[in-house]
Amino acid sequence: MELRQLEHVLAVVEAGSLTGAASRVGLTQQALSKSLSRLEDSIGGKLFERETRGMALTRLGETVVEHARDVVASAGRLKSAATAELGFERGKMVIGLSPIAATTEIGRSVVRFAEAHPNLRIDVEAGIDREFVAALHRGQIDMALSTQTVDHQDSVLVQQLASEPWGIAGCAGHRQLSKAKSLTDLRGAQWVLGRNTDHLDEAIADAFATLGEPRPQPGMMTTSVLFALTALTHSETLAILPRSLCDNLSTLMWKDLCDGAWASPIFLMRRKRAHLGLGARKLIEALQAENI
Structure with missing residues (x-):
């Protein structure tokens, strides 16, 4: 069992089809299908059933996906933590920022933080909250700043920072x-x-x-x-x-x-039990100080 095979399973679940998942992970459909088959052989059972609308998880598949999310997220956090430990000022942080949050004082706070730490690389990913929740689960982003249209999830910590009229x-x-x-x-x-x-x-x-x-x-x-x-x-x-x-x-x-x-609450979202690097912790402190 390999980490990339678990990533492939999650890609199929999120895309709903082999075609969409193959595009996401940069593989041909045939290569992705082989990867899934090897994982099924390793586990000892089928993870998906083909349906007219795409790929549906079997009961075994649902169990595997539940644990795969934790494994993939943990691997992402491990990589981020290792980078952070090499030095805060040489680290990297990835933030999800919704269009509304980007135009508010929240967005300007991120800019000020970046200016104060010129050697810290900050990648800002555009999107909306449901996309950010999936990215948090995969360990692809450290946190997200967004309005919220989906229900709170037990695995995600949500804290309101501001309200936009x-x-x-x-x-x-x-x-x-x-x-x-x-x-x-x-x-x-x-x-x-x-x-x-x-x-x-x-x-x-x-x-x-x-x-x-x-x-x-x-x-x-x-x-x-x-x-x-x-x-x-x-x-x-x-x-x-x-x-x-x-x-x-x-x-x-x-x-x-x-x-x-008419007002939109803007939330800080991060995954529970996630290891936050020093840069992420300092940014959260700055956001809380400036916006609450």
Whole structure:
């Protein structure tokens, strides 16, 4: 049994298919299939059953995966710990940072920490919380700073660091928004909406419903923050965005028209029982001191 074989099993579970898993681990589908077969021979039973929608774990496979996550994560932490022990200032730290966290004071805290420790390499990985939880389990990141859309997991420690307000954004001098004192004043507006407000959907719907207004309907939908900002700057469309994303852009205006009811808590997430290097520990201390 080899570590890479366990990594291959986890890749199949996360991708749901041999094709997707092979792409993730950089192997051909045939090579990945052989690796899984060798692991099954070593263990003495089948780990997967082929189904029309992909690969499904057997009961034995579920047991193996449960332990494989611990083994792979431990190996990742061992490598990180060994690197850290070679010297904090020559170490490396990997952080998961969500788009919202990146634009807030949290993101700026990471930048200040990096400036204060120029010899410490800090890799910042973009993503969302469900991706970060998987990366924490695999030992690929030391911590994540993110809003949260998935349930807390027993294996992950979660601590709130900050809260980011959301509001209505439009171009500077927007004819409707500049005069608006209530959400009712935005009636008939055109909207560009993203798919990153899931955690606020109920609060947004309630705010409009309380005033007898329908929830905004998209003229455009996007997953690109850059496109949303471009659309706002060059048109009369409106969007629901976090304040920090708009604060330093002279081309935009931002208003809270819901009395602070729309807010995203931003969390520090790390794996329980994980060994944190000196750099990671110092960053956590800095984040807690600056943002709590």
